[in-house]
Amino acid sequence: xxxxxxxxxxxxxxxxxxxxxxxxxxxxxxxxxxxxxxxxxxxxxxxxxxxxxxxxxxxxxxxxxxxxxxxxxxxxxxxxxxxxxxxxxxxxxxxxxxxxxxxxxxxxxxxxxxxxxxxxxxxxxxxxxxxxxxxxxxxxxxxxxxxxxxxxxxxxxxxxxxxxxxxxxxxxxxxxxxxxxxxxxxxxxxxxxxxxxxxxxxxxxxxxxxxxxxxxxxxxxxxxxxxxxxxxxxxxxxxxxxxxxxxxxxxxxxxxxxxxxxxxxxxxxxxxxxxxxxxxxxxxxxxxxxxxxxxxxxxxxxxxxxxxxxxxxxxxxxxxxxxxxxxxxxxxxxxxxxxxxxxxxxxxxxxxxxxxxxxxxxxxxxxxxxxxxxxxxxxxxxxxxxxxxxxxxxxxxxxxxxxxxx
Amino acid sequence: xxxxxxxxxxxxxxxxxxxxxxxxxxxxxxxxxxxxxxxxxxxxxxxxxxxxxxxxxxxxxxxxxxxxxxxxxxxxxxxxxxxxxxxxxxxxxxxxxxxxxxxxxxxxxxxxxxxxxxxxxxxxxxxxxxxxxxxxxxxxxxxxxxxxxxxxxxxxxxxxxxxxxxxxxxxxxxxxxxxxxxxxxxxxxxxxxxxxxxxxxxxxxxxxxxxxxxxxxxxxxxxxxxxxxxxxxxxxxxxxxxxxxxxxxxxxxxxxxxxxxxxxxxxxxxxxxxxxxxxxxxxxxxxxxxxxxxxxxxxxxxxxxxxxxxxxxxxxxxxxxxxxxxxxxxxxxxxxxxxxxxxxxxxxxxxxxxxxxxxxxxxxxxxxxxxxxxxxxxxxxxxxxxxxxxxxxxxxxxxxxxxxxxxxxxxxxxxxxxxxxxxxxxxxxxxxxxxxxxxxxxxxxxxxxxxxxxxxxxxxxxxxxxxxxxxxxxxxxxxxxxxxxxxxxxxxxxxxxxxxxxxxxxxxxxxxxxxxxxxxxxxxxxxxxxxxxxxxxxxxxxxxxxxxxxxxxxxxxxx
Numbered sequence: 001x002x003x004x005x006x007x008x009x010x011x012x013x014x015x016x017x018x019x020x021x022x023x024x025x026x027x028x029x030x031x032x033x034x035x036x037x038x039x040x041x042x043x044x045x046x047x048x049x050x051x052x053x054x055x056x057x058x059x060x061x062x063x064x065x066x067x068x069x070x071x072x073x074x075x076x077x078x079x080x081x082x083x084x085x086x087x088x089x090x091x092x093x094x095x096x097x098x099x100x101x102x103x104x105x106x107x108x109x110x111x112x113x114x115x116x117x118x119x120x121x122x123x124x125x126x127x128x129x130x131x132x133x134x135x136x137x138x139x140x141x142x143x144x145x146x147x148x149x150x151x152x153x154x155x156x157x158x159x160x161x162x163x164x165x166x167x168x169x170x171x172x173x174x175x176x177x178x179x180x181x182x183x184x185x186x187x188x189x190x191x192x193x194x195x196x197x198x199x200x201x202x203x204x205x206x207x208x209x210x211x212x213x214x215x216x217x218x219x220x221x222x223x224x225x226x227x228x229x230x231x232x233x234x235x236x237x238x239x240x241x242x243x244x245x246x247x248x249x250x251x252x253x254x255x256x257x258x259x260x261x262x263x264x265x266x267x268x269x270x271x272x273x274x275x276x277x278x279x280x281x282x283x284x285x286x287x288x289x290x291x292x293x294x295x296x297x298x299x300x301x302x303x304x305x306x307x308x309x310x311x312x313x314x315x316x317x318x319x320x321x322x323x324x325x326x327x328x329x330x331x332x333x334x335x336x337x338x339x340x341x342x343x344x345x346x347x348x349x350x351x352x353x354x355x356x357x358x359x360x361x362x363x364x365x366x367x368x369x370x371x372x373x374x375x376x377x378x379x380x381x382x383x384x385x386x387x388x389x390x391x392x393x394x395x396x397x398x399x400x401x402x403x404x405x406x
Numbered sequence: 407x408x409x410x411x412x413x414x415x416x417x418x419x420x421x422x423x424x425x426x427x428x429x430x431x432x433x434x435x436x437x438x439x440x441x442x443x444x445x446x447x448x449x450x451x452x453x454x455x456x457x458x459x460x461x462x463x464x465x466x467x468x469x470x471x472x473x474x475x476x477x478x479x480x481x482x483x484x485x486x487x488x489x490x491x492x493x494x495x496x497x498x499x500x501x502x503x504x505x506x507x508x509x510x511x512x513x514x515x516x517x518x519x520x521x522x523x524x525x526x527x528x529x530x531x532x533x534x535x536x537x538x539x540x541x542x543x544x545x546x547x548x549x550x551x552x553x554x555x556x557x558x559x560x561x562x563x564x565x566x567x568x569x570x571x572x573x574x575x576x577x578x579x580x581x582x583x584x585x586x587x588x589x590x591x592x593x594x595x596x597x598x599x600x601x602x603x604x605x606x607x608x609x610x611x612x613x614x615x616x617x618x619x620x621x622x623x624x625x626x627x628x629x630x631x632x633x634x635x636x637x638x639x640x641x642x643x644x645x646x647x648x649x650x651x652x653x654x655x656x657x658x659x660x661x662x663x664x665x666x667x668x669x670x671x672x673x674x675x676x677x678x679x680x681x682x683x684x685x686x687x688x689x690x691x692x693x694x695x696x697x698x699x700x701x702x703x704x705x706x707x708x709x710x711x712x713x714x715x716x717x718x719x720x721x722x723x724x725x726x727x728x729x730x731x732x733x734x735x736x737x738x739x740x741x742x743x744x745x746x747x748x749x750x751x752x753x754x755x756x757x758x759x760x761x762x763x764x765x766x767x768x769x770x771x772x773x774x775x776x777x778x779x780x781x782x783x784x785x786x787x788x789x790x791x792x793x794x795x796x797x798x799x800x801x802x803x804x805x806x807x808x809x810x811x812x813x814x815x816x817x818x819x820x821x822x823x824x825x826x827x828x829x830x831x832x833x834x835x836x837x838x839x840x841x842x843x844x845x846x847x848x849x850x851x852x853x854x855x856x857x858x859x860x861x862x863x864x865x866x867x868x869x870x871x872x873x874x875x876x877x878x879x880x881x882x883x884x885x886x887x888x889x890x891x892x893x894x895x896x897x898x899x900x901x902x903x904x905x906x907x908x909x910x911x912x913x914x915x916x917x918x919x920x921x922x923x924x925x926x927x928x929x930x931x932x933x934x935x936x937x938x939x940x941x942x943x944x945x946x947x948x949x950x951x952x953x954x955x956x957x958x959x960x961x962x963x964x965x
Contacts, residue, residue: 041910043909046920046921047920047921048926049751049752049921049926049928049929050751052755053751053755056754056755071758071910073909073910074909074912074917074920074921075909076920077648079648079649079650080648080650080909082650083648083649083650083652084908086650086652087652087655087820090440090441090442090652091440091820098826098908098910108650111650190543191543197634197635249543250543250544250545251543251545252635253545253550253635254545254548254549254550254633254634254635255634255635260926264926264927265524267733267735268524268541268735268736269524269539269540269541269735269736270523270524270540270541270543270736288747289732289733289743289745289747290733290926291733292733292735399458400458402635403458403459403635403636404458404459404462404635404636405550405635
């Protein structure tokens with residue numbers, strides 16, 4: 001009996017020691033040793049099969065090389081993962097949390113950072129593969145929706161709002177080149193445009209794109225929005241939507257769920273113009289037989305929204321070392337090049353190609369970005385993301401105005 | 407051991423419901439100390455009522471409950487009345503029965519793929535008949551009135567009610583009653599409705615209530631087919647529950663209480679309809695008219711029954727085709743090319759959800775079956791069946807909307823430090839599996855010819871030997887069928903799995919709804935196919951195993 005209780009005590013001690021030790025990213029060998037045998041629960045949006053397949057590949061590599069088991073917890077809204085961590089903190093579960101890694105950016109990052117729900121600061125810059133990251137020419141890697149990342153999230157991919165059309169149906173010369181032109185186009189082509197229903201992040205991003213173009217003083221968007229100014233500042237956005245909605249698909253009585261649904265509707269011929277936050281989305285969909293090979297991309301010459309998406313570790317993660325190893329592998333040239341391959345996913349890299357050695361550079365140079373992908377110089381200017389406070393208020397106002405259709 | 411079985415069954419059914427309800431109701435009034443709510447207030451209700459479009463969300467849920475039940479019950483009554491003891495009846499009955507095994511979500515996907523403007527029906531008639539080279543801009547799926555939602559519920563509830571009604575038929579003198587009414591000159595349908603239906607309805611009444619409760623609170627079907635501007639109340643509940651702002655947990659709970667109210671209102675409206683229909687029937691019967699010309703309602707009944715089956719199975723076949731299709735554009739009736747890419751991409755990732763689905767289903771089913779058999783044995787030994795009280799407990803988890811108590815259960819588990827564990831998921835599934843296993847097994851168990859046991863006892867065999875060597879083998883088919891029903895119920899569970907599994911434990915059904923609500927039809931096809939396959943395998947096993955076991959026992963073969 002005494003033996004059993006001693007064994008139990010030893011077991012308890014060893015497990016509590018294992019969870020109590022915070023990994024130190026500066027001592028990478030120790031991180032690798034700690035990570036071996038850990039299970040990393042990665043909460044990531046799971047609405048697109050090619051991304052899910054890529055996450056799966058990451059899991060296979062991590063298991064093979066580092067002994068880390070990766071479990072993809074598929075979310076339909078990243079806010080759900082934030083909710084889980086918030087609940088755990090409220091329940092006093094300050095270690096051994098159920099989430100180890102979150103695919104995140106923007107207002108979810110801002111909200112977690114503000115509430116002290118993130119591991120860090122500083123771990124991201126200590127990752128061995130950070131040395132390849134393009135911090136010089138990609139400002140959104142260190143400033144996420146105007147919020148400094150402070151090394152509390154590690155960059156994973158670059159995003160830019162790009163529109164798609166089927167050249168077999170729509171002539172390239174008829175395509176709109178601005179929000180105003182889009183409204184005109186939608187009026188002439190009723191029922192052929194729509195956007196995912198906010199709070200879907202692509203749908204909300206579309207609203208921010210319109211606001212960025214229509215607001216009188218775009219500099220206001222970079223600051224937290226004041227409640228008493230919100231109505232005035234966003235009046236042009238909602239006037240625009242009021243004008244647009246009667247001409248939308250299903251007369252705006254229903255909306256697509258997310259951007260993959262819009263792609264399906266483009267393939268079905270229900271929509272003529274769709275969009276995504278990935279310049280290679282159309283090429284990727286063509287490669288996967290989801291869209292015909294006549295689909296092409298376009299952007300607005302005045303610029304479209306651009307941002308970076310990241311991975312972050314909750315403060316109470318049970319497998320922090322494993323999460324660090326995962327984040328570091330996601331930054332490796334091997335993983336980044338595979339991610340940028342349109343037959344896999346097509347998501348642009350966060351690395352500076354110039355910082356890579358010859359062999360890794362060759363991985364990127366060998367990529368065929370696909371027939372429907374615009375060249376970097378054709379992508380047009382990048383508009384900055386507004387401060388995260390805008391998103392929540394816009395979504396709320398949207399639901400109030402359009403969440404109940406007639 | 408046996409003595410505790412009925413109590414255990416009642417505990418498994420009632421404790422989660424009652425505990426879950428408490429866990430829902432207290433936060434609804436602002437009481438949840440873990441989140442800083444330690445006094446009672448009506449504030450959460452104020453917040454819910456201030457949500458845009460709330461009245462409409464409630465109205466859709468209410469209408470879904472009442473309309474689904476009314477159409478389903480009406481159709482089943484007309485169909486049995488108009489066609490029982492005929493050949494078309496048996497054909498349709500054998501076609502409809504398998505529908506029961508199809509999970510709600512899969513049936514909803516099948517329906518959506520048929521009726522959408524770019525769906526299979528539109529393709530079948532385009533462009534040669536309709537002139538459409540592109541899908542029309544019609545709001546069919548996700549329509550504002552929730553008609554698609556109701557259709558999706560009806561196609562699943564009709565088979566359920568039909569089978570329950572058929573099980574009740576032997577207890578009413580259908581044949582002699584219909585001969586009597588026919589000899590008095592009544593039409594088939596009128597004769598049935600006046601003489602036999604009231605007795606049948608009395609027996610299926612609880613099942614009808616369960617249909618109302620389910621239809622008014624279903625989440626998965628409402629996500630796939632229901633309106634989105636705004637969504638039905640149960641869908642919005644799940645959204646509020648997942649809101650990162652913790653104070654919305656209180657609001658979600660009062661929303662769940664509101665859901666209980668909506669379901670209760672649907673039931674009250676139904677009770678009113680029952681009274682009205684009863685009065686109308688008595689008046690019509692009292693007038694003495696014979697209603698001989700009833701071909702029109704009979705035709706409506708059989709065509710609607712046929713269509714139900716055809717559309718769901720057609721939709722599922724189309725889904726299966728989508729899963730192996732290459733690019734398949736409107737208005738092509740068939741895909742331009744076939745490809746296994748979808749399967750080869752999805753299969754490697756399907757392992758975990760598949761294992762969870764099967765192990766949780768098997769565990770919940772085996773445990774439920776053991777408890778049900780023990781309870782039935784106890785009932786046999788004591789001669790006390792528990793009567794209506796037992797029936798009430800059986801139907802309790804089916805009558806209280808899932809959203810109403812699973813929310814509270816989840817709050818209890820999360821704040822009690824119990825995470826998303828396999829055991830918790832099995833226990834929650836048992837709450838829904840056990841009633842169905844009991845309902846399927848109790849009739850054959852009670853109908854068992856006890857003279858077999860008397861003979862065994864006469865030959866000096868003990869209780870255990872008699873049970874294992876006589877009763878269980880003879881009832882093997884019934885036990886396995888009841889377990890197949892239980893397994894199908896477990897596979898189809900969406901909301902309990904979503905909430906208790908919390909994303910870490912996922913099943914084919916939660917994956918199907920999560921991925922399927924997006925656009926990729928190939929992925930929907932694969933998951934819906936698997937959703938269908940698992941229950942069918944269960945029923946196939948239930949048919950094959952006894953056949954193999956008793957291949958040299960002539961009297962044990964199916965007649």
